Structure formats: C-alpha cells, structure tokens
Amino acid sequence: MSPILSVRDLEKTYDGGFQALKSVSLDIRQGEVFALLGPNGAGKTTLISTICGLVTPTSGSIFVGGHDALKDYRAARQMIGLVPQEMPTAPFEMVGDTVAFSRGLFGLPPNRELVDSILKDLTLYEKRDNPIMALSGGMKRRLLVAKALAHEPQILFLDEPTAGVDVELRHDMWRIVGELKKKGVTIILTTHYIEEAEEMADRVGVINKGEIVLVEDKAELMRKLGRKLLTLNLAEPLSEVPAILSQYDLCLEDEGSSLVYTYDSQADRTGITSLLTDLSKAGVRFQDLQTDQSSLEDIFVDLVRQG
Numbered sequence: 001m002s003p004i005l006s007v008r009d010l011e012k013t014y015d016g017g018f019q020a021l022k023s024v025s026l027d028i029r030q031g032e033v034f035a036l037l038g039p040n041g042a043g044k045t046t047l048i049s050t051i052c053g054l055v056t057p058t059s060g061s062i063f064v065g066g067h068d069a070l071k072d073y074r075a076a077r078q079m080i081g082l083v084p085q086e087m088p089t090a091p092f093e094m095v096g097d098t099v100a101f102s103r104g105l106f107g108l109p110p111n112r113e114l115v116d117s118i119l120k121d122l123t124l125y126e127k128r129d130n131p132i133m134a135l136s137g138g139m140k141r142r143l144l145v146a147k148a149l150a151h152e153p154q155i156l157f158l159d160e161p162t163a164g165v166d167v168e169l170r171h172d173m174w175r176i177v178g179e180l181k182k183k184g185v186t187i188i189l190t191t192h193y194i195e196e197a198e199e200m201a202d203r204v205g206v207i208n209k210g211e212i213v214l215v216e217d218k219a220e221l222m223r224k225l226g227r228k229l230l231t232l233n234l235a236e237p238l239s240e241v242p243a244i245l246s247q248y249d250l251c252l253e254d255e256g257s258s259l260v261y262t263y264d265s266q267a268d269r270t271g272i273t274s275l276l277t278d279l280s281k282a283g284v285r286f287q288d289l290q291t292d293q294s295s296l297e298d299i300f301v302d303l304v305r306q307g
C-alpha cells in the first residue's frame with residue numbers, strides 16, 4: 001500500500017542560517033499511529049509545520065494522499081488536521097460555534113450533525129453553548145482536537161498532546177487517539193514521553209538535531225527491549241568459555257571474571273535453568289548474579305547522545 005504521507009529529502013534552513021531539518025525522509029502508512037520522539041529543539045515542530053504548510057521548506061518534497069503539498073497545497077491541507085499545543089485566544093466564542101467555524105475555514109458546507117457527533121465523542125457536547133473561557137484546561141485540549149477534526153481530515157497531527165497535563169487527561173487523550181485510529185484516522189504525534197509512545201504508537205521515529213535517526217515498529221523495539229542480560233560474577237576468572245557451554249553464546253567480560261548471557265525475557269524458555277545446570281556440570285562457580293534490561297528510554301538517550 002502506498003503511504004498516505006511521504007516526505008523526501010526535506011530541508012529547512014531558517015532565515016538567519018539555522019538548519020532545523022536535514023534531508024528528512026519519512027513515509028507514514030495509512031491508519032497507523034506514528035510517534036515522533038525527540039529532545040527539545042530537535043525539529044519536531046518544524047517538521048510538522050512544514051508538512052502542514054505553516055513553514056516553507058528550503059528543499060525537498062511532501063506528498064499527502066498523492067497531492068504535492070507544495071504545488072497543490074489546498075488539496076493536501078484538506079486531508080490534514082492539526083492539533084496545536086495551545087488554544088488560540090477566542091475566549092468568548094461558543095464551543096459549538098468554534099468547531100463549526102473550523103470546518104467552514106476549509107470551505108465545507110455546515111454540518112451541525114457532524115459537529116455534534118465530534119463534540120459527543122470528545123465529551124464536550126454538554127458544553128456546546130458555553131464560551132471557551134468556561135472550559136477547564138482538559139476540556140480546552142479536547143476542544144483543540146474537535147476543531148482539528150471538524151473538516152474530517154484523514155491525517156491528524158497532535159503536537160505534544162499531553163505536555164503538562166495530569167495523568168487522567170493523559171489517559172483520556174490516549175483513549176481518544178485509540179478511538180480515532182479505530183475510525184481509520186492516521187495519527188502522527190510528537191511527544192517527549194517515552195511512555196506515551198509505548199502506549200499508543202504502532203511505529204516510533206526519533207529525530208535529533210534535524211535528522212531522523214531511527215524509525216521502527218514499536219513491536220520490534222519492544223522485542224529488542226525484551227532482551228535481557230544476565231551477568232554472572234565468577235568465583236574464579238576463566239580464560240575462555242568452556243566448550244560445554246558453547247550453545248549459550250556467552251561473553252566473557254571483566255578480564256574473565258564475568259560471564260554474560262543474553263536472553264529473551266518474553267520467550268517461553270529463557271534458557272536460564274539449563275544454563276545454570278550446565279555451568280554446574282562444567283564446574284564453573286559464581287558468587288553473584290544480576291540482570292539488566294535496556295528500556296526504550298535507554299535506546300532514546302543513546303541515540304540522542306550519539307547524534
């Protein structure tokens with residue numbers, strides 16, 4: 001299936017000479033939830049803003065649903081909903097009206113039924129005749145989603161949807177994203193929260209200093225994360241791994257005083273029991289042992305540090 005969004009060799013150098021995007025290429029699959037992770041200043045907002053037509057790229061191409069976003073901006077933008085981090089100020093506007101207005105901005109005919117159903121999905125329907133200023137912080141966040149959905153976009157960008165919100169609202173947002181995905185909406189979100197990417201994403205991309213440094217299925221990442229290290233501190237150092245233990249792919253470390261076994265913690269059989277039996281048969285004794293697991297956070301920190 002061809003990607004719903006395709007970015008090729010995208011570069012952005014701001015006036016003043018700062019290069020915020022360096023040859024970014026990315027394909028987004030229809031119906032997926034893609035989490036874009038990156039530290040402050042990595043280029044997440046620049047990338048999203050460029051795709052949404054708010055920032056002009058220096059070079060490169062963007063295709064949205066087959067439309068060239070640079071040459072056929074309107075058709076491309078029509079397919080996209082953008083949930084910004086903050087509410088533009090229109091405090092006296094009514095909740096229902098502001099969502100209807102967002103739809104009108106795209107030149108679409110009014111559709112009160114649709115607006116009502118969006119408000120209901122986001123549990124804002126009861127507030128439809130209230131001014132925006134009468135909403136709680138969490139409701140305002142949900143309203144931003146409602147406004148972004150008013151023109152029935154196929155792709156929804158969420159820029160840090162849960163930055164600075166409480167746990168309850170964070171889970172609320174995750175539920176909303178899950179429901180939109182079920183309806184077939186493709187979702188791209190930026191986040192600082194690894195937990196958020198783990199919870200929601202089908203795929204994870206990491207951007208650092210304007211470059212995409214990793215794109216991977218979350219399941220694959222989790223599989224990698226499922227690998228654990230068992231380190232045995234030996235009673236006496238070994239010069240080599242005994243032949244009887246060759247099947248375990250052990251590594252001898254710390255000048256022969258530690259044996260390291262890598263295993264899949266999610267497998268039915270980790271092999272630890274038989275390893276310990278075979279160690280005993282080989283006469284290898286150990287004083288202590290420890291297990292370590294790398295997390296998505298470790299992988300992220302490593303990638304960002306290397307960059």
Ligand SMILES: Nc1ncnc2c1ncn2[C@@H]1O[C@H](COP(=O)(O)OP(=O)(O)OP(=O)(O)O)[C@@H](O)[C@H]1O
Binds near residue numbers: 015
């Ligand atoms: N209008 C601008 N003019 C010049 N430089 C800019 C402009 N907008 C952003 N930048 C720079 O581009 C880089 C990327 O910024 P961007 O906002 O895309 O990062 P981000 O990954 O979204 O960061 P954060 O997580 O802090 O929101 C930063 O160094 C920023 O200072």
